[in-house]
Amino acid sequence: MSEAIEAFVEEVIRQWKTLSPVQLANYNEKQRRESESEYRSFLEHYEQDNCYLCRKPFKTMSAPNPCLHWLLRRSNKFKKKNFLDVTKSFDFHNIEAFLRWVAHADYGNRRGGWHFWRKN
Numbered sequence: 325m326s327e328a329i330e331a332f333v334e335e336v337i338r339q340w341k342t343l344s345p346v347q348l349a350n351y352n353e354k355q356r357r358e359s360e361s362e363y364r365s366f367l368e369h370y371e372q373d374n375c376y377l378c379r380k381p382f383k384t385m386s387a388p389n390p391c392l393h394w395l396l397r398r399s400n401k402f403k404k405k406n407f408l409d410v411t412k413s414f415d416f417h418n419i420e421a422f423l424r425w426v427a428h429a430d431y432g433n434r435r436g437g438w439h440f441w442r443k444n
């Protein structure tokens with residue numbers, strides 16, 4: 325790890341330790357709401373075969389803008405080297421979360437959809 329990254333991580337940890345329990349709970353709640361909102365957006369687009377990140381149909385690929393939806397391989401243009409393009413723009417956690425959401429959505433669709441999400 326470079327010195328700049330190490331210094332940044334140490335500063336984040338130092339600031340994190342200064343948070344009160346209330347501040348920490350508020351931060352966690354804010355993170356939870358943001359994740360839930362992002363997942364709802366994902367599902368709304370997913371049901372229409374569109375990507376919530378780039379707003380394009382899953383079957384499209386735009387070379388200058390690699391996107392996680394390429395990994396669904398709905399386009400017949402996808403080649404192995406395109407996986408590397410995606411990894412240059414997204415890290416492991418982004419890829420893992422997106423694919424987990426897709427698997428979860430597919431499972432939900434087989435069971436009749438995720439309609440309960442829209443009611444909240």
Ligand SMILES: [Zn+2]
Binds near residue numbers: 377378379380391
């Ligand atoms: Zn996309």
